Amino acid sequence: MSQGRQRLAMSRPKQGAAGRTGFWRISKPVVDKDKCDSCGICRMYCPDNAIDGNIEIDLEFCKGCGICANECPKKAIEMVRDR
Numbered sequence: 001m002s003q004g005r006q007r008l009a010m011s012r013p014k015q016g017a018a019g020r021t022g023f024w025r026i027s028k029p030v031v032d033k034d035k036c037d038s039c040g041i042c043r044m045y046c047p048d049n050a051i052d053g054n055i056e057i058d059l060e061f062c063k064g065c066g067i068c069a070n071e072c073p074k075k076a077i078e079m080v081r082d083r
């Protein structure tokens with residue numbers, strides 16, 4: 001069996017009854033790609049599955065909870081004031 005990194009099957013977020021949940025956000029995560037090693041831990045913890053395999057964050061659905069920044073072992077995500 002391959003020892004390479006395995007991708008998890010995850011569905012993308014969709015607009016639900018509450019609309020685009022990104023509108024709830026007051027701060028947004030910003031990824032420092034120089035620090036990020038693409039481990040994917042932030043993706044696993046994001047409650048909205050708003051982070052894709054390239055560690056790009058879908059701000060239409062990111063609620064700004066900060067869990068990704070909290071869990072990142074490289075401290076590569078900073079929460080910044082959004083609106």
Ligand code: SF4
Pocket residue numbers: 031035036037038039040041042043055071072073074075076077
């Ligand atoms: S947890 Fe941090 S280091 Fe890992 S993929 Fe996310 S931003 Fe990159």
Ligand code: SF4
Pocket residue numbers: 028029045046047048049050051057061062063064065066067068069
């Ligand atoms: S701030 Fe919260 S909702 Fe937004 S990407 Fe990070 S974990 Fe997901």
